[in-house]
Amino acid sequence: MRALRAETALAACIIVGALIYLWADSTLPVSRIGDPLGPKAFPALVGGGLILSGLLLLLEIWKKRRSPEFAAAAVRRTVAVDRRRQLILCAMVAWTALYYLTFDALGYLIGTPLFLLGLLSYFHRGHHLANAMTAVGFTAVVYGLFTLLLGVPLPTGPLPV
Numbered sequence: 001m002r003a004l005r006a007e008t009a010l011a012a013c014i015i016v017g018a019l020i021y022l023w024a025d026s027t028l029p030v031s032r033i034g035d036p037l038g039p040k041a042f043p044a045l046v047g048g049g050l051i052l053s054g055l056l057l058l059l060e061i062w063k064k065r066r067s068p069e070f071a072a073a074a075v076r077r078t079v080a081v082d083r084r085r086q087l088i089l090c091a092m093v094a095w096t097a098l099y100y101l102t103f104d105a106l107g108y109l110i111g112t113p114l115f116l117l118g119l120l121s122y123f124h125r126g127h128h129l130a131n132a133m134t135a136v137g138f139t140a141v142v143y144g145l146f147t148l149l150l151g152v153p154l155p156t157g158p159l160p161v
Contacts, residue, residue: 011057018050042150088122095119107157112139 025043099115116135
């Protein structure tokens with residue numbers, strides 16, 4: 001039950017944060033030159049995606065609460081499971097901090113697939129080919145969207161891109 005309260009609080013924080021983010025986006029000045037959408041399009045997409053993520057998390061929580069396994073699982077929950085989750089969370093924060101610290105030096109095309117591959121290797125164990133393809137494919141698609149479509153330069157690191 002405690003885990004669901006934490007997930008509900010997380011979903012609420014995501015939605016409130018996204019609403020604040022969208023409000024801040026609405027205060028940006030409208031550019032009369034260049035792209036007709038101006039600087040507001042990408043932040044609006046991010047804010048909308050965050051709200052959708054928060055709502056999907058709430059839907060998942062609602063489905064989980066209605067499941068018959070939920071009551072039995074709540075009884076079996078132990079401190080060791082909570083300790084393991086804390087260790088996983090700390091490891092994820094450390095891995096993300098390492099990605100952040102090496103992002104400029106490695107560049108997007110090297111750092112991002114390594115970061116994703118590390119996460120996928122833990123959370124999707126034993127599926128090495130699928131993990132590698134997902135990490136490289138996601139990186140390539142996002143790189144193309146940002147650099148080609150949106151014109152946003154990403155760090156190249158040692159690559160001569």
